[in-house]
Amino acid sequence: MKSSDKEKIRSVFEEVYAANVKSEDLCGYGEMYTEDALWMAPNVADRVGINDIVEGFSEQIANNKIDPIFTAEEIEVIGDFGYVLGISIATIHPKDGSPSKLVKFRALWLMKKQDNNWKISRQIWNNKPL
Structure with missing residues (x-):
């Protein structure tokens, strides 16, 4: 099962x-x-709850199209809780047509199992050099 x-x-x-x-x-x-x-996104205020998080995400994509690739490096499960640690490399395409850029993030998510689905409970990521 694990x-x-x-x-x-x-x-x-x-x-x-x-x-x-x-x-x-x-x-x-x-x-x-x-x-x-x-x-807990980098360089912006923390967001709490689904509506606040969706608002934060909509601000992130208002001016940029984001094309990410996520790679999980470590996953642990303890009962109905778990975590995932990984890397994201994303191409950011500004919607104003200016040049795209490549960014790298380290991500840590605490996960909670609800109704047999794994949901993100705590999410933090930070910028890393390429």
Whole structure:
């Protein structure tokens, strides 16, 4: 059972999250979080709860199209809790047509299992050199 939980977490991290960011799917983005989630993005105020987090994400994509690739490096599951540690390399395409740039982030997510789905409970990431 634990390996399938690890695979579900890996799927949220590497596939579902990336797809929702790339497609700018605000509804899908919000569905990945617990009601009391804490979103700790670099260089902006923390966001708490799904509506606040979706608002923060919509601000991130207002001026930029983000094309991320996520790679999970470590996943642990303890009962209905787990975490994933990984790297994201994203191409940021400014919507004003200025040149794209490549960025790298280290991400740590605390996950909570709710109704057999793994949701993001705490999420923090920071900028790293390429």
